[in-house]
Amino acid sequence: MAQHPYTMPRQHAERTDTGASGNGKTRRITITTVMLACAIACGIVQPAFIYEGMSAWHNDIGMFWSLIGLVAGAALPFLLRNRDEKPEFVCLITTIVTICLPISPLTTLMAQSALIARRDPDRRIYGLIALSSAATVISRLRDALMPAEYSIIGTMLSSTNDQGHVVHAASQPSMLWSGLLLAVISIAIAVIVGVANRNTSRARRAQRQAAQQQDRAQMLQSDLANQQLADAIATEAHDTLAHSLSLIAVNASALQVQCGALEAGNITDRQLHDIAQRAEDIRKQAAGALDEAHSIIDLLRNPNKARQTLGPDDTTSLSRESLSGLIADAKAAGAHIDTWIDIQDMGAIHPDIAKIAYRTVQEGLTNARRHAPGQTIELEVTCSAGHGIGVHISNPTGVQTPGHATSSGSGSDIRNTAANGNETSNKPDAKPAGGNGLRGIRQRVAAFGGTCTWGTDQRGVFHLDVTLPPGNTAQQASGAKHPGMGTAR
Structure with missing residues (x-):
């Protein structure tokens, strides 16, 4: 028997519909492009700082590790294009890569936000959210543990001269606390954005369903x-x-x-x-x-x-x-x-x-x-x-x-x-x-x-x-x- 045209397929029952056509499709392409640009930029900057530090210490293994992170930071954001169909997979892969390599957690945070927006909460989703949050904290603390001149957080907290050299380096505790605070804030923003997108998508879907029901009622009335x-x-x-x-x-x-x-x-x-x-x-x-x-x-x-x-x-x-x-x-x-x-x-x-x-x-x-x-x-x-x-x-x-x-x-x-x-x-x-x-x-x-x-x-x-x-x-x-x-x- 053919499925009722006003019901959702079971395999997509828990998925929040965020697709659109016309102007909505153009808007989605624009948002995806901006997300990729920001994630790639951040994914390259942090490995570059760490590579500079490893090079100064003549740590070949660290330099190789940083180079892999540099490549991953530039390539990993393209997984976000699959955030609609496979949000769990995208979130899991970006989380694992962020934990293993010295890259920015921005891609993981975007994947986490997409996961919250597209899936109803359950034990599996909560587990992925916790794991991606831990990856964000690890990435920020890893950057904060580097010397101030080789750390993004340390550079922001330190004083520099006109040539860009560090004059007064930030202390290690302040860098650690700042990294932890930055991780918590970024996680909170990702969660808020994901919940807001999910509620917006549900509201739009409810409006479409209401319009469909209204059309059906008009047909029945006719x-x-x-x-x-x-x-x-x-x-x-x-x-x-x-x-x-x-x-x-x-x-x-x-x-x-x-x-x-x-x-x-x-x-x-x-x-x-x-x-x-x-x-x-x-x-x-x-x-x-x-x-x-x-x-x-x-x-x-x-x-x-x-x-x-x-x-x-x-x-x-x-x-x-x-x-x-x-x-x-x-x-x-x-x-x-x-x-x-x-x-x-x-x-x-x-x-x-x-x-x-x-x-x-x-x-x-x-x-x-x-x-x-x-x-x-x-x-x-x-x-x-x-x-x-x-x-x-x-x-x-x-x-x-x-x-x-x-x-x-x-x-x-x-x-x-x-x-x-x-x-x-x-x-x-x-x-x-x-x-x-x-x-x-x-x-x-x-x-x-x-x-x-x-x-x-x-x-x-x-x-x-x-x-x-x-x-x-x-x-x-x-x-x-x-x-x-x-x-x-």
């Missing part, structure tokens, strides 16, 4: 918005097409019955007129369904336009006019509907909630026509600023229900059933039988703090009850921020 838009379009398609297609199915069924009478020869002019009118209704409804399908396709092709189109409008908002249109369409398809509509203070209802109420009535009438054709439908709609919206739709199903059960949260003598094709039955081995419409309504109602229950009572009457708040609280207004979004189909 995916969520796209998914919500897709769900909203699916909901719109179901709400509009299902209603139109159900009207076509009902009219086609009635037309089939009337055509049967035509074949029997028992037909009147009124029946012929009804057949023609029914065919015209089917044609108009099919044309409307085709237009709705085209509009759904247009929503899929233009997501930005879809977010505006899916919002509530006059044709999909709960009002006396929109309800009259729904009821008229249903009656034209042969449905028998008893209505009780009491709408007050419609302006106080949130537009998105009003659209959900409209879709609820539309879905309830559609289900009743599909699953209980010819049965009387009772529709009750109430709306007020204080109590919100209430929708109740019921129709006989012709299925008697023995026993006594209640659906979730309804409190009525009903049970969730597949009698209207809306939900699975209570049997353990029952399989889903559709019901996406009412389940989608329930999810949208719940998103705004309402309740949606349905089921069949003992008399075989199917009930759909929906209550919606007016939508004037802060929480409901926040939930209505993206109308129609987030409904799982």
Whole structure:
């Protein structure tokens, strides 16, 4: 399995990322060049002082030792170029060479600082830090033990004339204490610089990780918005097409019955007129369904336009006019509907909630026509600023229900059933039988703090009850921020 793009490889887990690109790379090259120049200069000066002393004493072994130190002091700093990949190796080699040869400890101190910056402290790292610190002390004391005229520290503490000759040499104890103090100060500076670099690198890495997480969150937010838009379009398609297609199915069924009478020869002019009118209704409804399908396709092709189109409008908002249109369409398809509509203070209802109420009535009438054709439908709609919206739709199903059960949260003598094709039955081995419409309504109602229950009572009457708040609280207004979004189909 491919590694997650936002995690660090295990082998580099403890390494502090100090690499960069662009300006950072130029800056790194500049710093490395300055480090090499300083380390080479110091690495050459100290062996040169000691070589002069050994030459004055005619110590051939000391002179050879100093010459090796001179070469090592000039070459050793180039190991610092590997301080990122192998800081432990660089620190160990420079420490050993500094202990064995008379060179400046500056290269070792730089390697020590790089080690602290690039590795998290542990027993091994602490051991290398202690060893490199000891090498620094040894190098400084070795220089301080030389006579003042052959020592860097002694030269700084002694008085010289215009020709550069020592007039008043520093005492040995002062040179030793000065060398020890210089070693401690240089070690402290190396540690401080290393810790500062490590903290800076960690801060930069944390910023990069935060930026990556932010980008990932934005991607997830974009995916969520796209998914919500897709769900909203699916909901719109179901709400509009299902209603139109159900009207076509009902009219086609009635037309089939009337055509049967035509074949029997028992037909009147009124029946012929009804057949023609029914065919015209089917044609108009099919044309409307085709237009709705085209509009759904247009929503899929233009997501930005879809977010505006899916919002509530006059044709999909709960009002006396929109309800009259729904009821008229249903009656034209042969449905028998008893209505009780009491709408007050419609302006106080949130537009998105009003659209959900409209879709609820539309879905309830559609289900009743599909699953209980010819049965009387009772529709009750109430709306007020204080109590919100209430929708109740019921129709006989012709299925008697023995026993006594209640659906979730309804409190009525009903049970969730597949009698209207809306939900699975209570049997353990029952399989889903559709019901996406009412389940989608329930999810949208719940998103705004309402309740949606349905089921069949003992008399075989199917009930759909929906209550919606007016939508004037802060929480409901926040939930209505993206109308129609987030409904799982």
